[in-house]
Amino acid sequence: MSVLYRLLKARQLVKNGHSFYVSSVPKVTEEHRLARREQIVAAARVCMNAEGFHKTTMADVIRESQLSAGAVYGYFKSKEEIVAAIAEDALSTVDELFENLLASDEPLTPLAALEATVDQVVRVAGAPAGDVTRIAVQAWAEALRNEEIREIAKGKYCKLRGHFLVIARRAQADGTLDPDVDPQHVAQVMFSMIPGFVLQRLLIGDVTPATYKAGLRALLRS
């Protein structure tokens, strides 16, 4: 696979008129590469939303992406790798959100962090390539049957929960949360609000950021 990958990459570079050598790849090629990767991930999201996570094959993704099999395999060796990329893309926007939240000097409450996260989930779900939260719910089920998906989900969700852990510690330092509680336990409960919101939004359909944030404000200490 590695030799094939390098050959394909070299061919692509030659075809694009850029240098054959990876060490001197100009910036435009890296942009091109990112755009192609995005094209494949978007195609996978379309397939998974239309056909279901389980039924979607690499062949479906290749067809939808309108790239060659070699091009797609040059970026992703398996459906599992694409799933990891979909999760990474969706959650990287949440990473940025938490960076911004933590950059503020204002006292930061778990409530404020959760309100911002719920808004972000709905923004991410509304992306043109289809609702990524529908793929997430299917990935949860798949994770129970497929060890590789489980490891991906576990890694991504531990990272997301890690953000809530930082918020809990910050709230303890700011005096908005009991300093004697294990912040890991608080992070577990904060994390729950996100899949709980996603699930009700998809299965019941009457939950919006406005209703949910009103519930959060009533229920959580502030």
Add this chain to the structure above:
Amino acid sequence: MSVLYRLLKARQLVKNGHSFYVSSVPKVTEEHRLARREQIVAAARVCMNAEGFHKTTMADVIRESQLSAGAVYGYFKSKEEIVAAIAEDALSTVDELFENLLASDEPLTPLAALEATVDQVVRVAGAPAGDVTRIAVQAWAEALRNEEIREIAKGKYCKLRGHFLVIARRAQADGTLDPDVDPQHVAQVMFSMIPGFVLQRLLIGDVTPATYKAGLRALLRS
């Protein structure tokens, strides 16, 4: 199907030596019927936990139950009906829990109701026929692709959320929750704690009732 069902039922009653007429079925037959139903539901849980929700067929359930196809179809016409029964059995224990909670004259907080529910989830998950929460997660995914499963999930979860709604109203009456908030919105957030707990328990594995309840106590108003 209805005629076949009645024929099978009649045959079973004759074989058991009881009256042919449904209107005069003695109590032992109703018990026998409930035991058979339980046998089928338990077989389905075993299959779904071993093979996955999606892959499990009626043929698998029939084989695992060690009953005839006619007997099984006499109770459940489809996998969807069995799923509804699994959900009903699991959630009926939660119905009882809420009845008991609401029967008390003590002031009732959302926190206390959630703590009791988390304990109950773990009790139900530990049943001998296999962890029903693993089936629930798979049913969430299936609900996005199968309208019938979606309606079952929606109905069951609206009922569970209805319990939290009653708790929220009671807490407003008791003065432990802001009376100006829409209790439906509070119920949405309370409901979230359950799938959020289940998911972390299955995918990450480090969440226990003890850690989660500690997080709830720190985060929720009391």
